[in-house]
Amino acid sequence: MNCLSPSILSADFSRLGEQIKELDEAGAQYVHIDVMDGMFVPSISFGMPVIRAIRACTDRIFDVHLMIEEPGRYIDEFAEAGADLITVHAESCRHLDRTIEKIKEKGLLAGVAINPATPVSAISCVLEKVDMVLVMTVNPGFGGQKLIPYTVEKVRELRKIVDEKGLKTDIEVDGGVNLSNVEELMDAGANIIVAGSAIFSGDVTENTIRFLNIINE
Protein backbone atom coordinates (compact mmCIF):
# COMPACT_ATOMS: atom_id res chain seq x y z
CA MET A 1 0.00 0.00 0.00
CA ASN A 2 1.20 3.53 -0.77
CA CYS A 3 1.26 5.93 2.18
CA LEU A 4 2.23 9.50 2.97
CA SER A 5 4.31 10.12 6.10
CA PRO A 6 4.65 13.88 6.67
CA SER A 7 7.75 14.73 8.71
CA ILE A 8 6.91 17.00 11.63
CA LEU A 9 10.52 18.19 11.78
CA SER A 10 9.38 21.06 9.56
CA ALA A 11 6.16 21.77 11.52
CA ASP A 12 5.48 24.94 13.50
CA PHE A 13 6.32 23.54 16.97
CA SER A 14 4.25 26.24 18.67
CA ARG A 15 1.18 24.69 16.97
CA LEU A 16 2.32 21.06 16.74
CA GLY A 17 -0.89 19.43 17.97
CA GLU A 18 -3.05 21.49 15.63
CA GLN A 19 -0.82 20.74 12.66
CA ILE A 20 -0.87 16.98 13.36
CA LYS A 21 -4.68 17.08 13.45
CA GLU A 22 -4.59 18.91 10.13
CA LEU A 23 -2.44 16.13 8.58
CA ASP A 24 -4.82 13.50 9.96
CA GLU A 25 -7.94 15.24 8.65
CA ALA A 26 -6.34 15.71 5.22
CA GLY A 27 -5.78 11.93 5.05
CA ALA A 28 -2.05 11.36 5.70
CA GLN A 29 -1.73 7.75 6.88
CA TYR A 30 1.50 8.09 8.90
CA VAL A 31 3.22 10.77 10.99
CA HIS A 32 7.01 10.77 10.52
CA ILE A 33 8.83 11.66 13.74
CA ASP A 34 12.55 12.46 13.44
CA VAL A 35 14.52 11.90 16.64
CA MET A 36 18.08 13.29 16.54
CA ASP A 37 20.69 13.10 19.28
CA GLY A 38 23.47 15.48 18.22
CA MET A 39 25.84 12.51 17.92
CA PHE A 40 24.70 10.26 15.07
CA VAL A 41 23.63 13.45 13.29
CA PRO A 42 24.67 17.03 14.11
CA SER A 43 21.21 18.25 15.19
CA ILE A 44 19.17 17.61 18.32
CA SER A 45 15.41 17.52 17.71
CA PHE A 46 13.04 16.05 20.33
CA GLY A 47 12.36 12.80 22.15
CA MET A 48 9.88 10.77 24.15
CA PRO A 49 8.02 13.59 26.00
CA VAL A 50 7.03 15.20 22.70
CA ILE A 51 5.92 11.87 21.20
CA ARG A 52 3.89 11.10 24.32
CA ALA A 53 2.20 14.52 24.13
CA ILE A 54 1.24 14.32 20.46
CA ARG A 55 -0.04 10.73 20.78
CA ALA A 56 -3.33 12.23 22.00
CA CYS A 57 -3.77 14.17 18.72
CA THR A 58 -4.18 11.28 16.27
CA ASP A 59 -4.50 7.53 15.81
CA ARG A 60 -2.39 7.61 12.63
CA ILE A 61 0.73 5.42 12.51
CA PHE A 62 3.63 6.98 14.40
CA ASP A 63 6.64 6.35 12.16
CA VAL A 64 9.58 7.05 14.47
CA HIS A 65 12.90 7.57 12.66
CA LEU A 66 15.70 7.23 15.20
CA MET A 67 18.83 9.12 14.19
CA ILE A 68 20.61 8.30 17.45
CA GLU A 69 23.66 6.25 18.46
CA GLU A 70 22.84 2.76 19.73
CA PRO A 71 19.04 3.13 19.56
CA GLY A 72 18.63 -0.30 21.17
CA ARG A 73 19.07 1.45 24.54
CA TYR A 74 15.75 3.28 24.12
CA ILE A 75 13.33 0.92 22.35
CA ASP A 76 11.24 0.31 25.50
CA GLU A 77 10.85 4.04 26.08
CA PHE A 78 9.88 4.86 22.50
CA ALA A 79 7.37 2.01 22.54
CA GLU A 80 5.86 3.33 25.76
CA ALA A 81 5.76 6.88 24.35
CA GLY A 82 3.50 5.71 21.50
CA ALA A 83 5.61 4.59 18.53
CA ASP A 84 3.94 2.16 16.09
CA LEU A 85 6.91 1.73 13.77
CA ILE A 86 10.50 2.24 14.87
CA THR A 87 13.26 2.62 12.29
CA VAL A 88 16.92 2.38 13.28
CA HIS A 89 19.95 3.13 11.16
CA ALA A 90 22.17 0.22 10.14
CA GLU A 91 25.12 2.60 10.71
CA SER A 92 24.17 3.38 14.33
CA CYS A 93 23.72 -0.17 15.71
CA ARG A 94 26.63 -2.35 16.79
CA HIS A 95 24.16 -5.23 17.02
CA LEU A 96 21.60 -4.47 14.34
CA ASP A 97 19.92 -7.87 14.46
CA ARG A 98 19.43 -7.66 18.23
CA THR A 99 17.99 -4.14 17.99
CA ILE A 100 15.48 -5.23 15.33
CA GLU A 101 14.48 -8.20 17.47
CA LYS A 102 13.93 -5.86 20.41
CA ILE A 103 11.54 -3.69 18.36
CA LYS A 104 9.60 -6.78 17.25
CA GLU A 105 9.44 -8.16 20.79
CA LYS A 106 7.60 -4.96 21.77
CA GLY A 107 4.97 -5.85 19.16
CA LEU A 108 5.92 -2.90 16.94
CA LEU A 109 6.72 -2.67 13.25
CA ALA A 110 10.48 -2.62 12.63
CA GLY A 111 12.33 -0.59 10.04
CA VAL A 112 15.98 -0.31 9.08
CA ALA A 113 17.44 2.83 7.49
CA ILE A 114 20.49 3.33 5.30
CA ASN A 115 22.32 6.59 4.65
CA PRO A 116 22.97 7.67 1.06
CA ALA A 117 26.54 6.30 1.07
CA THR A 118 25.58 2.95 2.64
CA PRO A 119 25.00 0.23 0.03
CA VAL A 120 21.76 -1.77 -0.09
CA SER A 121 23.87 -4.90 0.56
CA ALA A 122 24.51 -3.64 4.13
CA ILE A 123 21.00 -4.70 5.15
CA SER A 124 20.70 -7.94 3.15
CA CYS A 125 20.99 -10.15 6.26
CA VAL A 126 18.08 -8.44 8.05
CA LEU A 127 15.86 -7.79 5.02
CA GLU A 128 13.54 -10.70 5.78
CA LYS A 129 13.15 -9.59 9.41
CA VAL A 130 12.03 -6.01 8.87
CA ASP A 131 8.69 -4.53 7.85
CA MET A 132 10.26 -1.52 6.14
CA VAL A 133 13.54 -0.27 4.70
CA LEU A 134 14.08 3.49 4.78
CA VAL A 135 16.35 4.68 1.99
CA MET A 136 17.70 8.10 2.97
CA THR A 137 17.62 10.35 -0.07
CA VAL A 138 19.60 13.11 1.74
CA ASN A 139 22.27 12.90 4.42
CA PRO A 140 20.33 12.70 7.68
CA GLY A 141 20.26 15.57 10.15
CA PHE A 142 18.31 18.41 8.59
CA GLY A 143 15.04 19.08 6.80
CA GLY A 144 14.88 21.13 3.61
CA GLN A 145 17.81 19.57 1.74
CA LYS A 146 17.95 18.62 -1.93
CA LEU A 147 17.50 14.97 -2.90
CA ILE A 148 20.77 13.20 -3.86
CA PRO A 149 20.07 11.75 -7.35
CA TYR A 150 22.05 8.48 -7.02
CA THR A 151 19.79 7.37 -4.15
CA VAL A 152 16.95 6.78 -6.63
CA GLU A 153 18.95 3.90 -8.14
CA LYS A 154 19.30 2.39 -4.66
CA VAL A 155 15.51 2.39 -4.33
CA ARG A 156 15.25 0.62 -7.69
CA GLU A 157 17.88 -1.95 -6.66
CA LEU A 158 16.11 -2.62 -3.36
CA ARG A 159 12.66 -2.96 -4.96
CA LYS A 160 14.06 -5.56 -7.37
CA ILE A 161 15.51 -7.60 -4.48
CA VAL A 162 12.31 -7.34 -2.40
CA ASP A 163 10.13 -8.40 -5.36
CA GLU A 164 12.43 -11.24 -6.42
CA LYS A 165 12.36 -12.62 -2.89
CA GLY A 166 8.56 -12.32 -2.82
CA LEU A 167 8.68 -10.10 0.27
CA LYS A 168 6.08 -7.54 1.31
CA THR A 169 8.70 -5.14 2.75
CA ASP A 170 7.75 -1.48 2.49
CA ILE A 171 10.30 0.91 1.00
CA GLU A 172 10.30 4.42 2.46
CA VAL A 173 12.12 7.40 1.00
CA ASP A 174 13.09 10.34 3.18
CA GLY A 175 14.70 13.64 2.34
CA GLY A 176 14.17 16.25 -0.34
CA VAL A 177 10.93 14.68 -1.58
CA ASN A 178 8.56 17.11 -3.28
CA LEU A 179 5.62 17.18 -5.67
CA SER A 180 7.99 17.21 -8.66
CA ASN A 181 10.09 14.14 -7.80
CA VAL A 182 7.64 11.91 -5.89
CA GLU A 183 6.46 10.10 -9.03
CA GLU A 184 10.03 9.25 -10.03
CA LEU A 185 10.64 7.78 -6.54
CA MET A 186 7.45 5.74 -6.71
CA ASP A 187 8.33 4.49 -10.19
CA ALA A 188 11.68 3.35 -8.73
CA GLY A 189 9.77 1.33 -6.11
CA ALA A 190 9.17 3.50 -3.04
CA ASN A 191 5.73 3.11 -1.42
CA ILE A 192 6.03 5.11 1.82
CA ILE A 193 6.75 8.75 1.14
CA VAL A 194 8.20 11.12 3.73
CA ALA A 195 7.91 14.85 3.08
CA GLY A 196 8.70 17.61 5.55
CA SER A 197 9.38 21.01 4.07
CA ALA A 198 7.21 20.26 1.02
CA ILE A 199 4.23 19.72 3.36
CA PHE A 200 4.82 22.44 5.94
CA SER A 201 5.84 25.33 3.69
CA GLY A 202 2.54 26.88 2.70
CA ASP A 203 -0.88 25.39 3.28
CA VAL A 204 -0.51 22.06 5.12
CA THR A 205 -3.92 20.67 4.13
CA GLU A 206 -3.53 21.65 0.49
CA ASN A 207 0.02 20.22 0.28
CA THR A 208 -1.04 16.96 1.95
CA ILE A 209 -3.96 16.53 -0.46
CA ARG A 210 -1.71 17.24 -3.45
CA PHE A 211 0.74 14.53 -2.34
CA LEU A 212 -2.08 12.08 -1.62
CA ASN A 213 -3.58 12.63 -5.07
CA ILE A 214 -0.29 11.48 -6.62
CA ILE A 215 0.43 8.73 -4.09
CA ASN A 216 -3.06 7.19 -4.21
CA GLU A 217 -3.30 7.33 -8.04
Ligand SMILES: O=C(CO)[C@H](O)[C@H](O)COP(=O)(O)O
Ligand atom coordinates in the same frame (compact mmCIF):
# COMPACT_ATOMS: atom_id res chain seq x y z
O1 LIG B 1 15.05 12.37 8.42
C1 LIG B 1 15.02 13.52 8.07
C2 LIG B 1 16.24 14.37 8.09
O2 LIG B 1 17.30 13.64 8.56
C3 LIG B 1 13.69 14.15 7.67
O3 LIG B 1 12.68 13.17 7.77
C4 LIG B 1 13.72 14.68 6.24
O4 LIG B 1 14.78 15.52 6.02
C5 LIG B 1 12.39 15.31 5.87
O5 LIG B 1 12.49 16.64 5.58
P1 LIG B 1 12.47 17.23 4.08
O6 LIG B 1 11.31 16.60 3.38
O7 LIG B 1 12.32 18.70 4.30
O8 LIG B 1 13.79 16.87 3.43
Ligand SMILES: [Fe+2]
Ligand atom coordinates in the same frame (compact mmCIF):
# COMPACT_ATOMS: atom_id res chain seq x y z
FE1 LIG C 1 13.27 11.17 8.73
